[in-house]
Amino acid sequence: MKTFTYAAVSPPGHGTPAMAFGKHIIRMMAANTGGSFGMLEVIVPPGEGPPLHVHEREDEFFRVLSGCFGFWCAGDYVELTEGGCIALPRGVPHRFRNIGEKEGCLMVVVTPGGFENFFPIIELCKPETPEQIASVAKDFGLTFLPDDDRTVA
Structure with a gap:
């Protein structure tokens, strides 16, 4: 990984698409930011979003680029529209959902970097069972929580 001593740039309309669990566009990679x-960017249809999960390695920052989203983190719930931001800590169960009636878009920053590679790997591997998905997720320090734990959020 090269040292982060030069600007990392992602011009409008650029990025690497990853069609795994919806549409993701990788705008900057850890390899370009010294980790x-x-x-x-995550494009999310109405009513969609990931299940409750925990990241062991990274904090997440979200900015709503369009749409209306609900965010659950531990016992808190927040609704945000375009321009709203939220930071979620690692190690804490969380999820989000597009609660609007139209497709929405989020900018997501993970720190440290690396998790942005999860979606291209899922697209490449094409896991089919929950166990296969969990195996790939484990390599990224990601745990999806069972339905019984969803009362947390």
Whole structure:
């Protein structure tokens, strides 16, 4: 990984698409930031979002680029629209959902970087069972929580 001593740039309309669990566009990779962070855009249909999960390695920052989203983190719930931001700590169960009636878009920054590679790897590996998905997720320090734990958020 090269040292982060030069600007990392992602011009409008650029990025690497990853069609895994929806549409993701990888805008900056840890390899371009000395591991400091990764950044992606997530396009989320109405009513969609990831299940409750925990990141062991990275904190996440979200900025709503369009739409209306609900964010659950531990016992808290927040609704945000375009321009709203939220930071979620590692090690804490959380999830988000597009609660609007139209497709929404989030900018997500993970720090340290590396997790942005999860979606291209899922797209490449094409895991089919929950066990296969959990195996790939484990390599990224990600744990999806069972349905019984969803009362937390």
